[in-house]
Amino acid sequence: MSGLEETSNDLLKVKRDQELDADADEELEDDFLVDSTRYLFYRERKEWADLEPVPQDDGPNPVVKIAYSEKFSDVFDYFRALLKTDERSERALALTAEAIELNAANYTVWHYRRVLLQSLSKDLREEMRYITDIIEEQPKNYQVWHHRRMVVEWLNDPSKELDFIADILSQDAKNYHAWQHRQWVIQEYKLWDNELEFVETLLEEDVRNNSAWNQRHFVISQTTGFSDPVVVEREIQYCLNQIKKAPHNESAWNYLKGMLQDRGLSTQPGLLERVQELKETHCSPYLLAFLFDCYEDALENSTEEEQKGTLEMALEICQLLAEEKDTIRREYWRFLGRSLKKKYGNFVEPTADAQEPPASVPGHQESS
Amino acid sequence: MLDKHADYIAAYGSKKDDYEYTLSEYLRMSGIYWGLTVMDLMGHLPRMNRNEIIDFIKACQHECGGISASIGHDPHLLYTLSAVQILCLYDSLESIDVDKVVAYIVGLQQEDGSFAGDKWGEIDTRFSFCAVATLALLGKMDKIDVDKAVEFVLSCMNFDGGFGCRPGSESHAGQIYCCTGFLSLTGQLHQVNADLLGWWLCERQLSSGGLNGRPEKLPDVCYSWWVLASLKIIGRIDWIDKAKLRRFILACQDDEMGGFADRPGDVVSCRDCIVDNIFLLCVITVCLPLLLLPLRWIRSTHCSESQVSPSWGTTRSSRSTRCCVCLRTSCRGTGCNPTSSAN
Numbered sequence A: 001m002s003g004l005e006e007t008s009n010d011l012l013k014v015k016r017d018q019e020l021d022a023d024a025d026e027e028l029e030d031d032f033l034v035d036s037t038r039y040l041f042y043r044e045r046k047e048w049a050d051l052e053p054v055p056q057d058d059g060p061n062p063v064v065k066i067a068y069s070e071k072f073s074d075v076f077d078y079f080r081a082l083l084k085t086d087e088r089s090e091r092a093l094a095l096t097a098e099a100i101e102l103n104a105a106n107y108t109v110w111h112y113r114r115v116l117l118q119s120l121s122k123d124l125r126e127e128m129r130y131i132t133d134i135i136e137e138q139p140k141n142y143q144v145w146h147h148r149r150m151v152v153e154w155l156n157d158p159s160k161e162l163d164f165i166a167d168i169l170s171q172d173a174k175n176y177h178a179w180q181h182r183q184w185v186i187q188e189y190k191l192w193d194n195e196l197e198f199v200e201t202l203l204e205e206d207v208r209n210n211s212a213w214n215q216r217h218f219v220i221s222q223t224t225g226f227s228d229p230v231v232v233e234r235e236i237q238y239c240l241n242q243i244k245k246a247p248h249n250e251s252a253w254n255y256l257k258g259m260l261q262d263r264g265l266s267t268q269p270g271l272l273e274r275v276q277e278l279k280e281t282h283c284s285p286y287l288l289a290f291l292f293d294c295y296e297d298a299l300e301n302s303t304e305e306e307q308k309g310t311l312e313m314a315l316e317i318c319q320l321l322a323e324e325k326d327t328i329r330r331e332y333w334r335f336l337g338r339s340l341k342k343k344y345g346n347f348v349e350p351t352a353d354a355q356e357p358p359a360s361v362p363g364h365q366e367s368s
Numbered sequence B: 001m002l003d004k005h006a007d008y009i010a011a012y013g014s015k016k017d018d019y020e021y022t023l024s025e026y027l028r029m030s031g032i033y034w035g036l037t038v039m040d041l042m043g044h045l046p047r048m049n050r051n052e053i054i055d056f057i058k059a060c061q062h063e064c065g066g067i068s069a070s071i072g073h074d075p076h077l078l079y080t081l082s083a084v085q086i087l088c089l090y091d092s093l094e095s096i097d098v099d100k101v102v103a104y105i106v107g108l109q110q111e112d113g114s115f116a117g118d119k120w121g122e123i124d125t126r127f128s129f130c131a132v133a134t135l136a137l138l139g140k141m142d143k144i145d146v147d148k149a150v151e152f153v154l155s156c157m158n159f160d161g162g163f164g165c166r167p168g169s170e171s172h173a174g175q176i177y178c179c180t181g182f183l184s185l186t187g188q189l190h191q192v193n194a195d196l197l198g199w200w201l202c203e204r205q206l207s208s209g210g211l212n213g214r215p216e217k218l219p220d221v222c223y224s225w226w227v228l229a230s231l232k233i234i235g236r237i238d239w240i241d242k243a244k245l246r247r248f249i250l251a252c253q254d255d256e257m258g259g260f261a262d263r264p265g266d267v268v269s270c271r272d273c274i275v276d277n278i279f280l281l282c283v284i285t286v287c288l289p290l291l292l293l294p295l296r297w298i299r300s301t302h303c304s305e306s307q308v309s310p311s312w313g314t315t316r317s318s319r320s321t322r323c324c325v326c327l328r329t330s331c332r333g334t335g336c337n338p339t340s341s342a343n
Helices: A002-034 A067-085 A088-102 A109-120 A126-137 A141-153 A159-173 A176-189 A195-205 A210-222 A231-247 A251-260 A271-281 A285-300 A304-325 A327-347 B002-012 B019-041 B050-060 B078-087 B098-108 B127-137 B144-155 B173-185 B194-202 B223-232 B242-251 B274-290
Strands: none
Touching: A067 A088, A067 A109, A088 A109, A109 A271, A126 A141, A126 A159, A141 A176, A159 A176, A159 A195, A176 A210, A210 A251, A231 A251, A231 A271, A271 A285, A271 B144, A285 A304, A285 A327, A304 A327, A304 B002, A327 B098, B019 B050, B019 B078, B019 B274, B050 B078, B078 B098, B078 B127, B098 B127, B127 B144, B127 B173, B144 B173, B173 B194, B173 B223, B194 B223, B223 B242, B223 B274, B242 B274
């Protein structure tokens, strides 16, 4: 009995709470619109009374909107008014900040802000602080990053950039915009010195960070280059060490291959053996693919006699990948197998996966 | 269900008092283009208000010849391309000053062959693509320094065979689409290492069947377009497991609420920006035929999260035989042959 009563009391309570919430919402809305200590629309501000707001070209809005969208229209109505007269003033600059907060992707607002910054000879360091705040909130917005670059150029001062970008990358280590900006700063202002160290720190944190691997290639190719055999050996060692820590690492294998492919994978002394050794303990589809690439390269540089064995090994790998280790890309592996056979297979007996009966004995079929 | 999509897009233009409509103003031109593409592919193009759209585009062309995303916004290459694509769909290029558009684009080419997006100078291979795609549609490719433009794009080719936005930038599926599209249009696809790039692209496919945009990132339905189109352009689309990708895309559909999530298991959220929804719908619509799946497989009425930047689309006029992937009229959509020359 008491259980039932409690239940119905609970229900009543819930219902009352809901009604209260509904009432509170209504009141809140009224307050929001009327209470002048909260937010004033531009159309209500005395200091903006001289401007005629310019609504969107398709006419005034007949339907009652939620308060937030009304704020949006209000700000942009006044933005359009400022554009119309090309006003260059502090209040215009302040309004662009509000417009950016509402829609940071509106590139026209950023253009106008730059025009104002120059017209009013604003303190660009203060602008940098503003930009930092915006990027922290919206790190994937194209416009604000480009704006930052422009202001850094105007100031001709990159001193804060590497630390700032490092901070953004600490929140998202693969942020494409951040990496672009970093590459620009480093290249423009020749800040190469500590970058390899920075890359290694990031790779310690996440050895699969493809952006960091790309940066590694960027730094080395623009500084020492990859022709020095000492550099190449160092990089090979680095890659293989990282691969031992995390074998299924597309980026490390891409980097290794990318670094060596122009000079020929098979020409790097001892590399094939090291990879074959790794195969026993740290195998992955990427390792097998790399082995295949080594064999393919070797085929180009071998005698006919040597080619036979190499081709067999290469085709075995294709089959292994297509049928077992990387089946989702079976079409690719089959393509590679066919290409190799076509190029080098004339003198080689059919491999295990192509069982064909001898043509000279008609009707005699071997079962596979 | 296709009718629901058509209704959804047809209604978009009429909700001018919507907050979402206002919010998306800065890329309105591209939103219209994607919407029209979907409508055209579904056979519903006549439902859209052709004259209103053409008038809108006319009002968006500036003195300098460039076209803006919406009235009162600044001109930009991205929206110039979208506008020209729309006018091609409607066979009404004469509505704007074509010579001025060409002059605008020519003016954006830099000394190193790259293209800025607008007068503020952001350089990106996306803009190289926008420039040549627009000029190809206008038949005026000869007005720019094509050799220099090619030189710049090739300088963005990376050690993994992919392309980034500027020299040295990380390979990214979206940028790769722009660069392979660019090289196709300029007759330079032979400069791509198709086997190496094809491998990089098919490596985007994860065991779930979905595609990511770079190594070690999560799959996202929107990458279906950039990766698939790139593979098609370089003639390697068979390297993707199409059946698995189809399953992935369809698994992203939410049968209860409608819409697509960016990957199965994620919640379909009501995006603030309808245009992102339309973009995703456009992606799915153009991808399904590439995956040999008929359009009726789309069950959604809304789409969802997509973190992609606008304006990487295609054009397809029902009256021309221009390939919807590589934009060449010689291709006819039956297979973008990397060895055939650009029109």
